[in-house]
Amino acid sequence: MNEPYKTIFPILTALIVAIFPHIGNLPVWIILWCVVMWGYLPLSFKFKWPRPGIKIRRLLTAIGIIGLLFTYSRRLDQNAYLGLLAVMAALKPFEIASHRDRMITVFLAYFIVITSLFLAETLAITLYMLLSVGITTAVLIRINDPAGRFKDNFKLAALIMAQAIPLMILLFLLFPRIEGSLFGLSLTNTGKSGFSDTLAPGSVTNLVKNDDVAFRVLFERSIPPAPLLYWRGIVFQDFDGRKWHVDKQTRQWHAPPEGKNPVSYTITLEPHNNRWLFALDMPATIPRSAIFYKDYTLRTRRSIKRKMRYSMISNTRYHPAGENGWTLRKSIRLPEGVNPKTRALAARITKNARTVDEKVGRILDYFRTGGFSYTLKPPRLGANSVDDFIFQSKKGYCEHYASAFAFMLRSIGIPARIVGGYQGGEVNPYADYLIVRQSDAHVWVEIWYPKTGWNRVDPTAAVAPERISKGIRGTLSPDDLPGFFGRRYLGALSGVIEQIRFGWDAINTRWSALFEGYSYSKQRALLEKIGITSGGLAVSLKALLLLLVVIGMIVGAYAWFALKSPCRKPDKVKKYYARFCKKLSRAGLARKAAQGPIDYMNHVLKNRPDLKDEVTEITELYVRLRYRGQTSRSVLSDFIQKVRVFKPARKESKD
Amino acid sequence: MNKQFESIIKQISSVLIGKEPQVRLALTCLFARGHLLIEDLPGIGKTTMAKVLAKCLGLDFQRIQFTSDMLPGDILGVSIFDQNAATFHFHPGPIFTQVLLADEINRATPKTQSALLEAMEEQQVTTEGETRALKQPFFVIATQNPLEHAGTFPLPDSQLDRFLMRIKLGYPNRAAEKRILIGEGAQTVLDAMGTCTMHDAVFDIQAKISQVSASDKFIDYLQDIIHFTRTSALFHVGLSPRAGLALQQASRSWAHLQGRDYMIPEDLQEVMPWVVGHRLRTRTEGLEIPQSRLMEIFSQVPVPL
Numbered sequence: 001m002n003e004p005y006k007t008i009f010p011i012l013t014a015l016i017v018a019i020f021p022h023i024g025n026l027p028v029w030i031i032l033w034c035v036v037m038w039g040y041l042p043l044s045f046k047f048k049w050p051r052p053g054i055k056i057r058r059l060l061t062a063i064g065i066i067g068l069l070f071t072y073s074r075r076l077d078q079n080a081y082l083g084l085l086a087v088m089a090a091l092k093p094f095e096i097a098s099h100r101d102r103m104i105t106v107f108l109a110y111f112i113v114i115t116s117l118f119l120a121e122t123l124a125i126t127l128y129m130l131l132s133v134g135i136t137t138a139v140l141i142r143i144n145d146p147a148g149r150f151k152d153n154f155k156l157a158a159l160i161m162a163q164a165i166p167l168m169i170l171l172f173l174l175f176p177r178i179e180g181s182l183f184g185l186s187l188t189n190t191g192k193s194g195f196s197d198t199l200a201p202g203s204v205t206n207l208v209k210n211d212d213v214a215f216r217v218l219f220e221r222s223i224p225p226a227p228l229l230y231w232r233g234i235v236f237q238d239f240d241g242r243k244w245h246v247d248k249q250t251r252q253w254h255a256p257p258e259g260k261n262p263v264s265y266t267i268t269l270e271p272h273n274n275r276w277l278f279a280l281d282m283p284a285t286i287p288r289s290a291i292f293y294k295d296y297t298l299r300t301r302r303s304i305k306r307k308m309r310y311s312m313i314s315n316t317r318y319h320p321a322g323e324n325g326w327t328l329r330k331s332i333r334l335p336e337g338v339n340p341k342t343r344a345l346a347a348r349i350t351k352n353a354r355t356v357d358e359k360v361g362r363i364l365d366y367f368r369t370g371g372f373s374y375t376l377k378p379p380r381l382g383a384n385s386v387d388d389f390i391f392q393s394k395k396g397y398c399e400h401y402a403s404a405f406a407f408m409l410r411s412i413g414i415p416a417r418i419v420g421g422y423q424g425g426e427v428n429p430y431a432d433y434l435i436v437r438q439s440d441a442h443v444w445v446e447i448w449y450p451k452t453g454w455n456r457v458d459p460t461a462a463v464a465p466e467r468i469s470k471g472i473r474g475t476l477s478p479d480d481l482p483g484f485f486g487r488r489y490l491g492a493l494s495g496v497i498e499q500i501r502f503g504w505d506a507i508n509t510r511w512s513a514l515f516e517g518y519s520y521s522k523q524r525a526l527l528e529k530i531g532i533t534s535g536g537l538a539v540s541l542k543a544l545l546l547l548l549v550v551i552g553m554i555v556g557a558y559a560w561f562a563l564k565s566p567c568r569k570p571d572k573v574k575k576y577y578a579r580f581c582k583k584l585s586r587a588g589l590a591r592k593a594a595q596g597p598i599d600y601m602n603h604v605l606k607n608r609p610d611l612k613d614e615v616t617e618i619t620e621l622y623v624r625l626r627y628r629g630q631t632s633r634s635v636l637s638d639f640i641q642k643v644r645v646f647k648p649a650r651k652e653s654k655d
Numbered sequence: 656m657n658k659q660f661e662s663i664i665k666q667i668s669s670v671l672i673g674k675e676p677q678v679r680l681a682l683t684c685l686f687a688r689g690h691l692l693i694e695d696l697p698g699i700g701k702t703t704m705a706k707v708l709a710k711c712l713g714l715d716f717q718r719i720q721f722t723s724d725m726l727p728g729d730i731l732g733v734s735i736f737d738q739n740a741a742t743f744h745f746h747p748g749p750i751f752t753q754v755l756l757a758d759e760i761n762r763a764t765p766k767t768q769s770a771l772l773e774a775m776e777e778q779q780v781t782t783e784g785e786t787r788a789l790k791q792p793f794f795v796i797a798t799q800n801p802l803e804h805a806g807t808f809p810l811p812d813s814q815l816d817r818f819l820m821r822i823k824l825g826y827p828n829r830a831a832e833k834r835i836l837i838g839e840g841a842q843t844v845l846d847a848m849g850t851c852t853m854h855d856a857v858f859d860i861q862a863k864i865s866q867v868s869a870s871d872k873f874i875d876y877l878q879d880i881i882h883f884t885r886t887s888a889l890f891h892v893g894l895s896p897r898a899g900l901a902l903q904q905a906s907r908s909w910a911h912l913q914g915r916d917y918m919i920p921e922d923l924q925e926v927m928p929w930v931v932g933h934r935l936r937t938r939t940e941g942l943e944i945p946q947s948r949l950m951e952i953f954s955q956v957p958v959p960l
Contacts, residue, residue: 574960581960593957596920627870628917 006146008045008096011105012038014139015089017132018112021119022082027071030086033064037090052094060091078118085112102143109136123511134161149634156633167551172518173526174544194272195420199236199244199443201385204399204420205376210438213270214422215278216509217434220264226424227468228316230281230444230456231436233421235295237330239410241338242385244403244418247330253294256283257453259315266311268512275299278421278436280314281456287312294327295417296320296454309517320453323415328448331415339386339407346408356414356449363408364462367401370394374401374464398467401459402443415448419456424471430506440471572636573625576643580618587648597622611648618642657914659860663711670707671700673831679912680822680929681708681796686860687908689819689901690775690795692760692933697800699824702756705796709754712857715790717752721763723808727770731780745782750774753790757797761807771795772814792857812934819901820926821933823946860911867907868917875959876920877903880927883956884935891936898934905930920958927953 016038023031044051052060064087072080089112092105113132116125138150138157145153194214196203215231223229237247259282267278277290277298287310290298300308349366350359371394378396381388386404389396396404402418409416423442425434444458461468527543581591581600589607591600601619605612621639624630663682668675681704684691693701702718709716719730732748749755750771757771774780775795779788797818799810815821827835869877877899885893894902903918905926910918928946935944944952 577960592954594924594954596924596958598919598921599924623917623919626872627919629868629870 007102007143008093009042010139010142011096011102011109012041012093014106014109014132014136015093015112017135018109018116019086019089021116021125021128022086022112025079025119026083026086029067029071030083030090033067034086034090038093041093057091057094061088064088064091078115082112082115082118085115099143103140106136106140106143109139123508126511126515130161134158137161145633147632147634149637152633152637170547170551171544172515173523174547176520176523176541176544194274194438195234195276195441196274197234197246199399199403199418199420200242201378201381201389201396201400201403204441204443205378205397207441208376208397208439212438213505214272214436214438214440215267215269216505217425217436218266218268218432218513219434220266223427223432223434224263224280224316226471227461228280229424229434230419230442230458231278231422231425231440232281232283232297232419233276233278234419235297235446236418236420236443237295239334239403239407241335242383244406247295250293250295250297253292253296256286256292256296257318257320259284259318261316262313263316264311264313266309268509269304269308269310271305271307273303273305275301275303277304277308277310279312280316281419281421282315282318282320283312284315284318285313307512309513309519320455323448323453328415331417331448332410332413334407334410339384339411341384341387342390342404342407343411345390346411350412356447359412359414360409360447360457363405364457364459367405367459368462372396372401372463374460374467398460399443401463402445405457405459406445409445409447417446418443419446423458423468426471428502428506428509430503431509433506433509435505572640573622576640577622577626580622580643580646583643583646583648584615589648597626608648614642614646614648618646657912659856660912660914667707667711671704672834673827674700674704674824677704677822677824680820680926683905683908683912683926684820684822684929685712685792685794686857686864686911687819687904688792688861689904690797690817692815692818692821693796693798693824694801694821695798695824699826701796701798701824702758704824705754705756708794708796712754714753714792714794714857716754716756717749718756718758719749720758721760721767723762723764725763725767727767728782730767730770731774731782734783745785745787747787748780750780751787751789753793755793755795757795759800760797761799761809763808765808765811768808768810768814771797772817775817792861815933816895816897818933819905820929822929863916864904864908864911866916867910869903869907870917872959873906873918873920873923874903876956877906877923879956879959880923880953883953884931887952889938889952891938891941894931894934898931902927902930924950924953 019026019034040049041051043049068080068083068087072083085108089105089108092101092108096102096105110133113129113136116129116132119125134154134157137160138153141153141156141160142148142150195207234246235250236244237250238245262284263280265280269278277287277300279298282296283292283298286292286298290300290310292298345366346363349362353359353362370390373395374397375395376397378389378400379393381393381400386407389400389404406416406418420441420443422436422440423444424440425436427433428435442460444456444460446454447457448454458468577597584604585591587608589604591603595603597619601615604615608615618639621635621642624635625639660682664675664678667678667682671678681691685708693704695701705718706716728748730748730750732746732751734743734745736742737744760768760771763771774789775793778791778793779786781787800807826832880902881894881899884890887893902923906918906922909926910916910922913922915922928949932943932946932949935949936942937944
């Protein structure tokens with residue numbers, strides 16, 4: 001009856017720990033399925049309920065597979081694989097009868113642990129996986145040593161894992177790095193949020209409510225001042241009266257525009273399920289695997305579903321080259337009939353102005369002085385959204401200002417377009433890099449000047465200059481901020497939370513730079529350093545194989561020698577019994593060489609009855625280990641522990 | 656402590672006053688399927704001991720008084736022609752028993768001695784081409800008189816080796832002797848004594864003894880002892896492998912008597928003087944080594960930790 005407590009429950013624990021990180025990822029019915037199956041088993045042991053026989057197990061398997069087919073018939077991705085593992089792992093414990101079944105189930109738990117890599121490769125997941133592997137290994141030891149103590153199982157598991165570290169490092173350094181994702185599968189669940197290819201009133205506002213990290217930037221030198229931190233991502237060219245669209249016909253372009261004040265930096269972009277790459281305005285280089293477009297944006301070939309790192313240089317001052325008439329014509333195109341009042345207004349306030357500069361200045365002045373306010377909670381707008389905004393609500397976020405500004409410029413014949421991206425970012429005080437969050441999302445306007453080409457003009461800067469200098473957190477009132485910013489107003493605690501957040505982010509970033517940043521090219525560089533210059537993947541595989549063979553030979557030789565001469569094995573029983581005898585001999589009770597343990601014990605007890613309990617216990621354990629063949633770890637560790645704490649005091653003199 | 660053993664020992668000690676250690680050794684020897692050699696003066700109680708052991712264990716008992724004119728047939732039995740049936744009929748000798756007291760074994764001729772010793776080793780008797788198995792269990796308790804050198808044929812070393820143990824009874828102490836003189840422990844007590852165990856139980860005990868385990872460390876110690884006798888300058892010859900097995904078997908029996916199913920070095924130390932005493936001689940004079948001296952010598956062999 002003790003059987004399940006010794007093996008089945010630890011196995012269940014390993015499975016539950018392994019599957020835990022996937023709870024959010026599995027459909028509800030599979031979670032319920034697991035809970036029911038894994039819950040029924042312990043209860044069936046407790047209340048002596050019947051356990052399902054082979055027929056019922058087959059039926060359950062069939063039901064599970066049908067359920068999986070229904071759930072995953074549309075997409076056979078890693079989630080389907082995970083679902084299959086979970087459904088089967090839920091049934092497997094019912095089947096455990098032999099040692100072999102137990103072993104298989106434990107290895108199933110290892111498989112499930114590996115699938116955690118589908119989720120992410122963050123430090124937290126990695127640490128959890130380590131914990132999970134530790135528990136699973138302890139369970140593996142447990143089922144092979146059911147009599148031992150849990151503590152010893154875990155100790156041995158930790159030892160085994162520690163011994164595996166050199167191999168782990170070797171595999172990490174030499175196993176061929178795959179460019180792309182693990183198993184060639186995509187991480188579908190990670191493309192969370194970001195810009196889409198249309199911009200409507202409210203779309204940036206929605207984005208700002210999200211506190212997720214968009215990307216992190218590590219600058220080679222100092223971080224440029226906040227007003228220069230415009231992270232260019234998307235250009236919205238076409239306006240349909242309400243929404244702005246990306247121009248699908250934008251062509252690839254061979255080279256970025258020229259400029260001055262180069263800044264070098266590396267961006268670690270979180271997956272956002274689109275192709276945009278963000279870069280400081282204005283990109284001067286094109287990262288590998290990116291395409292440069294005529295509207296000065298960068299895109300990848302496929303949508304970004306994994307963390308991506310790229311290094312670039314940007315020029316904070318730039319001189320775009322000439323633009324063709326076709327693009328310029330597109331940049332003043334407006335749909336007929338929409339926002340008539342705004343058109344009239346634009347014409348009126350720029351009436352006397354002659355240069356483009358002057359006209360732009362007049363419109364910006366209008367925004368500055370027209371009683372407009374900057375808010376995250378703008379009222380809803382009607383069909384003529386720009387009219388409604390300018391003449392009625394006068395409240396808006398960056399997309400309202402950018403949209404109205406661009407519309408007004410186009411209506412008076414100045415080519416203008418909207419650029420989407422991020423503005424600003426938080427500096428992590430622990431690691432001196434910039435964290436750009438979705439809440440830093442921003443849109444601004446680019447205007448075509450006949451002499452200097454496309455130039456950035458940000459109407460938000462006119463309405464709320466502190467948005468640019470201090471970032472969103474310094475701009476909006478607490479009431480106006482979305483919930484997550486409320487943390488800042490928790491009083492003294494908020495400071496601590498903020499520090500922890502930054503610290504954790506710094507650690508995670510360092511982690512990802514260290515481990516995910518170890519790319520194929522870095523591996524090649526390393527291999528070249530140690531003398532393997534050509535061949536790439538095949539050679540690194542060969543090197544790995546060779547090293548594994550060498551390690552295997554060393555371990556094998558060691559094992560052979562160790563087995564051949566058992567005396568070489570450090571004999572802990574001997575060591576600690578000798579220690580025990582030494583402690584007693586210091587107390588004046590030396591053991592004679594020919595004295596057996598029981599004789600010695602009797603001799604000691606005759607002289608020192610006060611030591612009876614300890615000496616009897618230790619001797620009994622020693623005899624068990626030495627002569628009774630009870631060499632289990634628990635007895636040994638018990639023995640060692642008792643000898644360690646044994647402290648015979650010198651006998652008090654009788655006078 | 657093995658309760659079964661203790662009760663047997665208590666009962667025997669009530670007859671054999673003051674001889675508890677010797678009773679323990681004798682039982683250890685018998686349960687280890689070994690034969691016992693008692694070496695002592697006449698009148699010390701050798702015969703009483705053999706009788707008590709036999710009776711207590713519920714076994715058949717026979718006694719042979721060895722003399723110099725004894726022939727093997729006197730021990731093994733003879734075939735006599737039956738005139739009525741016109742066939743030879745085998746009359747089994749006193750050896751067809753379970754406990755055989757071979758009194759003053761060294762007074763018989765070597766030919767007669769060897770007839771007995773062969774039976775001891777083989778547990779069977781062969782006469783006139785016919786082999787007859789002896790009853791089981793079969794123990795021989797032989798006695799010999801150390802002082803009576805005239806007209807004796809001392810057992811050669813090779814035959815002494817057949818005995819698992821050799822013990823000495825020694826004089827009783829004063830208190831014990833007083834009880835003997837008063838009349839306790841006399842024949843009457845022996846007659847009144849019932850059996851302590853059925854002879855099936857003897858098989859059980861023997862089976863259990865053979866299951867007593869010998870750990871690596873124990874065997875290490877045993878080997879150290881054997882090796883010591885072979886390399887030490889003190890001994891004429893070292894212990895034979897058979898002596899090693901005898902030591903182990905006696906230790907097993909002793910361990911079981913202590914209520915353990917594994918052996919510890921102390922078991923070996925307890926039985927060793929009695930197992931090796933008749934197997935070892937000094938190098939220089941070829942004399943036997945007194946038991947106290949043996950214990951002193953073997954205390955040079957450390958117990959491996």
